[in-house]
Amino acid sequence: xxxxxxxxxxxxxxxxxxxxxxxxxxxxxxxxxxxxxLDSIFGALKSNLKGDFKIDIFISGFVGNTxxxxxxxxxxxxxxxxxxxxxxxxxxxxxxxxxxxxxRSILIKNKSFSKEEKNQ
Amino acid sequence: xxxxxxxxxxxxxxxxxxxxxxxxxMSMQIKSVRQSNELKNLEKAxxxxxxxxxxxxxxxxxxxxxxxxxxxxxxxxxxDSAASISKTTELLKEELDKVKxxxxxxxxxxxxxxxTLDDSKMPTQPxxxxxSFLLHDSDILQVINELRAAGAEAIAINDQRLVSTTEIRCxxxxxxxxxxxxxxxxxxxxxxxxxxxxxxxxxxxxIIDLLKEFSIEVKIEEASKVVIPRYTGSxxxxxxxxxxxxx
Numbered sequence: 001x002x003x004x005x006x007x008x009x010x011x012x013x014x015x016x017x018x019x020x021x022x023x024x025x026x027x028x029x030x031x032x033x034x035x036x037x038l039d040s041i042f043g044a045l046k047s048n049l050k051g052d053f054k055i056d057i058f059i060s061g062f063v064g065n066t067x068x069x070x071x072x073x074x075x076x077x078x079x080x081x082x083x084x085x086x087x088x089x090x091x092x093x094x095x096x097x098x099x100x101x102x103x104r105s106i107l108i109k110n111k112s113f114s115k116e117e118k119n120q
Numbered sequence: 121x122x123x124x125x126x127x128x129x130x131x132x133x134x135x136x137x138x139x140x141x142x143x144x145x146m147s148m149q150i151k152s153v154r155q156s157n158e159l160k161n162l163e164k165a166x167x168x169x170x171x172x173x174x175x176x177x178x179x180x181x182x183x184x185x186x187x188x189x190x191x192x193x194x195x196x197x198x199x200d201s202a203a204s205i206s207k208t209t210e211l212l213k214e215e216l217d218k219v220k221x222x223x224x225x226x227x228x229x230x231x232x233x234x235x236t237l238d239d240s241k242m243p244t245q246p247x248x249x250x251x252s253f254l255l256h257d258s259d260i261l262q263v264i265n266e267l268r269a270a271g272a273e274a275i276a277i278n279d280q281r282l283v284s285t286t287e288i289r290c291x292x293x294x295x296x297x298x299x300x301x302x303x304x305x306x307x308x309x310x311x312x313x314x315x316x317x318x319x320x321x322x323x324x325x326x327i328i329d330l331l332k333e334f335s336i337e338v339k340i341e342e343a344s345k346v347v348i349p350r351y352t353g354s355x356x357x358x359x360x361x362x363x364x365x366x367x
Contacts, residue, residue: 007136011143021152030149037142044135
């Protein structure tokens, strides 16, 4: 877990000190891609917790979700409909769902541990 | 609580790499969003600055106009004192006053009419061009033409004196008169015989009849005293020169 936090912090630092910023025109695509990545990470954390993590599912989900989200955003731009909102809503909902499941499984685990400790 | 430091699993490594990428992208995105916000603020600040400049210039303009009035008053005093010197100067002064009225360089008053023209208040109907229910520069020009033909001696639209260089031009939704834009309603003041002016406008089949057909609001008032301000712009002749006799 600590490794993950460190990785995130290092990433943020690298991003801050790289003298490149994303061009205005691609800003919305990157934002949607970020959301897809965040969703994948929550999904991965959840499955890691449950113990059924599979690296191929994780990577394909991450790449696929990001691409589809960006495609939606692009299509929305072409059609004049804010289609990226569909990605925002879908990923948002899934992030909350994954977080809920993680919360629940962690809490249940802790509770069963403390019960066992009491019993011992 | 016991925390066991486990060796990171393959999954955790993958997530860690992804988090790294996420962090980089996220901070880059935040930077670019912040930049665009700064740009927007800059534009806003620029607009405010320009508005302030306009206000300042307007105030300056008012001051300068006041100065013009003061100088003109002085000139008039000199002219009056010069006129009392001899018969010739008196005649010259009379001639000057006449020319000034003609050129629109002095405030004038006298009997006349006040015409108020406004766009049609009728709700727009389908299949009818809404443009025909609005006042156009051509409508105003026709009214002015009619007034001139009926012997109007001085005319002003929304207190803009009509002089020889005055334009009445369509400027989008407004009409430009003496390079100043006005929107409806238009108040046209004219000095002349009120009866003749009014009758010429209300001639059957005349301009007012035509305007009323498009339900444009027209109000004509006869007045025993109409005040028409002078032309406040500058008259500059760069090309026209007085032709000297025999050349």
